[in-house]
Structure formats: structure tokens, C-alpha cells
Amino acid sequence: MNRPPTVAVLTVSDRCFNGEATDTSGPALCDIVRVELNADVIKTHCVPDEQEHIADELLHWATVEPRPDLILTTGGTGLAPRDVTPEATKQVIQRDHPGLIQLMQLRCYEKTPRTFLSRGVAGAIDRTLIINLPGSKRGAVESLEAILDILPHAIDILRGDPGDHAR
Amino acid sequence: MNRPPTVAVLTVSDRCFNGEATDTSGPALCDIVRVELNADVIKTHCVPDEQEHIADELLHWATVEPRPDLILTTGGTGLAPRDVTPEATKQVIQRDHPGLIQLMQLRCYEKTPRTFLSRGVAGAIDRTLIINLPGSKRGAVESLEAILDILPHAIDILRGDPGDHAR
């Protein structure tokens, strides 16, 4: 990549939003992208588990400058009725990208089959890639680390490296 | 799990519905959940391969008490034009759960690559999990057995174990 990727991290958690818990997953993700991808973290925020709230935030981040190359979410990907991060994400992405999640889960599977309990999705709005990660710090970190090698290439394509779409 | 899971089994088959064949897959699934999950099977039924018929039954089961923790369907997940169980399921679920199907197929793959010919989906209505299994007895049994270890945890989360969503 010619210039460092820009990243935004959205923590989705009722308890963190209400001050009943401290967000450790969001900061951990910021550390990883800074160290491993040399990224600039340009936005972080915490929202409750409300579909419209999450969708609004993602759409705003992906469309108002300075917009990030990559948005990572953490939380709200489980099976419980209030876990609606995937639904909010599907509501706003233009092009879904299930393969990134499948690669992530395939690689996490050896450590824990429970990786497949996460319902996270991935997809793009214009040139911004959105990836849902689990809410637990360990789950979020392991899931992100599982696809770190492929993210620079994905971001390059989204940025529109002119030689790429030309086959 | 504090109390045994409640399960309902829906057999989707024109031929079984018309009395031209005997349903062996449904009873086999009932046996497995009783023995392996200590479950109470509270409902079983057979419907033809009609999308509205299947969707109505799933929605009724998932919303009228006593509703099951888990609904298993068998049949109608293939490639033929009348195989519409996945479409009926997608019509009624609120939150889809592709990871459960991927785990199932990944584990069945060693025995038979044809597991990937099943188009089955998984997802939840409120606190009821719905999983589509293949129609053949062998396919249904092998597919269910492939995720038996993870089902108790999935059901616990759906029931709302208070510590869980709190991260």
C-alpha cells in the first residue's frame, strides 16, 4: 500500500454504552491495526445494541470525509435477540463479502469451533470495507488477526489500484 | 443448560405428506435429540414442499406457546425447483446464522463432499433457533450429529443466560 490505511472502530455494546462495563475490545483492535497494518485510527465510538443506531453510524462514517478505508465493529454478532450488528451492517452495505468472514472462521476454527457462533458479516460501501468482529476481546482479536495478511490486498483493491480491475 | 431443551421437528416432503413414503428422517432426529441432548420433543409434523406452508408452520411454532428452543427441519434443501425449505426459512427468520451451517458442512465434508449440495439455512425467530437439515435419513442424521456439541451453548445464549450478552 502506498499510504497507510485509515481505520475506524465501532464498539457495539449496551453495557459499555451505559457505563456498566469498560470497552477493552475496541482499544485492542486499534492497537493491532496500528502495529500490524501501520494504520491511522481516525474514528472510534461506542453505540448501544440498536439496529438503526449502528446502521446510521456505519453509513455516516463510510460516506462523510474523512472516511476510513476500513471499519471494524466489535460486539452484537451473537445469537441473542439484541445482537443485531449483522442486520444493521446488511442494511447499509452495497456489496457483501462473505468470503472474508469464512476465511476468518476457517482459520479460527482450529482454536475454537465456537467461532462459528458469530453471525458477523463483511461488505463494502463505496470504497470502505466493513467487517463485523465478535464482542469479547479475545474473540475480536483472534478474528482480526486471522485475516491480517489479506487485508492490505483487499484495501488496495477497494482504493482502486488502476491495474487491478483491468484483469 | 438448567432445563432440557425443547425441540420440534418438521418433515418437509411431498411424498411423505401424500402417504407415498414413510418418514424415517424425522423420527431419527427425534431419537438423537432425546438421547444426546436430553431434549423434550414437543411437536412433530409433516408438510408438503410448499413455501408458504413451510413458512406458516415455522412461524406458528416459533411464536405460539409452548414454543421450542430448537426447530429442526428435514427435507427440501436440495437443488430441485420444489426444494424451497431454505426460502421458506429465510422468509420468517429475524436473524440468520450461516456459521452453524458452515460448521456442519465443514465437519461432514470429510465423509462426503455432497454435503455442500444442501442449501440449508439456520437462523432465529425471537428465542427459537431453526436449522434446516437434508431430507435423506443419513444426511439429516450426519448433519445434526456434526453440530451436537455446539447446540447446548447456542440454546443457552438464545434463552438469555444473563451473563452472556454482557461480554
Next chain:
Amino acid sequence: MNRPPTVAVLTVSDRCFNGEATDTSGPALCDIVRVELNADVIKTHCVPDEQEHIADELLHWATVEPRPDLILTTGGTGLAPRDVTPEATKQVIQRDHPGLIQLMQLRCYEKTPRTFLSRGVAGAIDRTLIINLPGSKRGAVESLEAILDILPHAIDILRGDPGDHAR
């Protein structure tokens, strides 16, 4: 299969459509299905990366006689904003078939994890199966070869082998 499968190949590429590049992926796919599946290639065409254009072509091919058993597309499955072959395909298929793509990517993964960057989908219109393959010649060929063993069975089911849906 009693009679050879009929196949159509759609190349999706702005540059090939505009004459700025020569389509090598489409002809390579034709060669493979002729040699490996003994198929009749009954239609080939090249369209630009325009969602409505792609969708119209797929729908026309799948519904006007002589219609093919299988339509393969190559191109437009990446992450770039103009990569919309999956969206065009989802717009016209009646029954999606994610398992075929998952089998393909699982088997290609050993050679290249980048197989998971393809967003290709699979699904059916009536009795015609549509599968999206990557645009690069190597990616298209490796992806098709990864599922060659299962395609005859899938086509048999779609053709309506009378014993099949009867369980």
C-alpha cells in the same frame, strides 16, 4: 448423465467489452467443460460491468430456449465498486446455493487464501444453475476445476431425475 450438459459462458469485463483486452478466461472455461464434462457450449457472450446488463443476460439465457443446464460467469466478483456480478446474479436467481461456492473456495484455499476475496455466488433459475467465477484466467480455471466432480450430480438433480426428490 444421460445426455451431455449444455453450458453457456458469460464474460463480464469492461475492458474486454471495449476491446481494450482479449478475453482468455471465457475460452478457457469453454475448453474445460467440453473436455471434462463432455459439454455442449451453446452460448458465449461478453458484457460490461453493469448490473442491469448482466442480470438481463442471465435471465434471458436461463428462460429462453435452448436454455443451458449451467451458466458460468467470469469477472466482476472482486471488491471494487464496479464489481457487481454477484449483485446481478442475486437479482435474478430464485434459489441461492452458497454451498457450491464454499466447496470451491475450501478446495482452492490450499493453493491461495486469496480465493476468499472473490464474492461470487451460485444459484438457480428454474432448472439452470448459475455459478460466478473470478475474472482472472487462473482464478476462473482453478475455481471451476475445484467443483468439476460435483457438477454432474448437481445438474442431474436440476434436470429432475425423477427418483431424486423422492428421498
